[in-house]
Structures are given as C-alpha cells and as structure tokens.
Amino acid sequence: MPSRQDQLLDAAISVLGTGGPRNLTHRAVDAQAGLPAGSASNHFRTREALLAGIVTRLVELDRVDWQGLAATVRPRDVDELAGALADFVRYATGPGRHRTLARYALSLEAAVRPALQAELRRGQSVIVGWGVVWLRALGSTDPARDTRLVMDHLDGVMLHELSMPVADFDPRPGIRAVLAGILGR
Numbered sequence: 001m002p003s004r005q006d007q008l009l010d011a012a013i014s015v016l017g018t019g020g021p022r023n024l025t026h027r028a029v030d031a032q033a034g035l036p037a038g039s040a041s042n043h044f045r046t047r048e049a050l051l052a053g054i055v056t057r058l059v060e061l062d063r064v065d066w067q068g069l070a071a072t073v074r075p076r077d078v079d080e081l082a083g084a085l086a087d088f089v090r091y092a093t094g095p096g097r098h099r100t101l102a103r104y105a106l107s108l109e110a111a112v113r114p115a116l117q118a119e120l121r122r123g124q125s126v127i128v129g130w131g132v133v134w135l136r137a138l139g140s141t142d143p144a145r146d147t148r149l150v151m152d153h154l155d156g157v158m159l160h161e162l163s164m165p166v167a168d169f170d171p172r173p174g175i176r177a178v179l180a181g182i183l184g185r
Helices: 004-019 026-033 039-043 047-072 078-093 097-112 115-137 143-163 172-183
Strands: none
Touching: 004 026, 004 039, 004 047, 004 097, 026 039, 047 078, 047 097, 047 115, 078 097, 078 143, 078 172, 097 115, 097 143, 115 143, 143 172
C-alpha cells in the first residue's frame, strides 16, 4: 500500500495529467486523493515543493516501468526492439496517458524552473542506461548517442499521438525505421 505522500503524489500526477498545470492545486490533489483538505499542503508546503515531489515520484514510477521492460526485453534484432518500444508507446499514450501528459507538463515547467531539471535528467539517465545495453547488443557503435536519438523519436511520437491522435496509430514502423537507420540495417 502506498504511503500517504505517495498517495498524494499519485493524485497530483493524475490532476496534472488530466487537467493540466493550471488545475494543479493542493485542494485539487486532496480531492483527487480522497483525503481531508490540507493534506497535500501539510506534505508539500509550496507549489514548488509539490512539483519537485511529482518529478521524484514520476521518476520512481518510470523506473519501475522501464525495469519491467528491461527484464523482459532481450532484443535479438531490430524488429523485436521496435515491437517492445511500440508496446511501450501504446501504453504511454493509452492507459498511461495521464502520466505521460504530466511528464510533458513537468518538462515545460522545468524550462522555467531549473530546479526541476536535475531530477528529470536523473530519471532520463537511468532509462538511457537500459537503452545503451539494448543498442550495444544490436551493434550500435555509439549506444548512448543512439539511445538519445531513439528516445527523442519516441517523445515526438507520443507527443503527436497525445495532442493529435489518429485512429490507426501504429508507432512500430517509424520506430523500426529509426532503429534500422541508426544501426545501418
């Protein structure tokens, strides 16, 4: 069972991801969490503290998701990795939509609140580490650079699907093309 603080942060992620930054208030978080008024402000005195808490919680949740993916994905070829990454993109733009939208909102906040950048970078570096392992196994000559390129592509695909969804969304062909281009296949 999550701690009270995690309950509040999960509720804050939901508020941020479904209502956007303007709707992120301590009161809205309390209501979403089903907790008494003042609960969020007792744990996170300021909006900045709440935002920092959300970033930390998102990094934790992302780490769990990517650890699960890393534990099950041992790509033998570009097609397998493209399929696994496409499954992740579908999850992030489907059932995990509110978390992805919250992450993008926090990325924009980080542009004007540099204090958030360090934690976002830390979370990204963990994910880059897994990508490096996968791309090195597939023959990348610069797996760190190539992982960042793939991640940039995934971010763009997810942003487009979230903001302008298409009925027949299939990220796999594009992901496969990027991987094939990077790996020369």
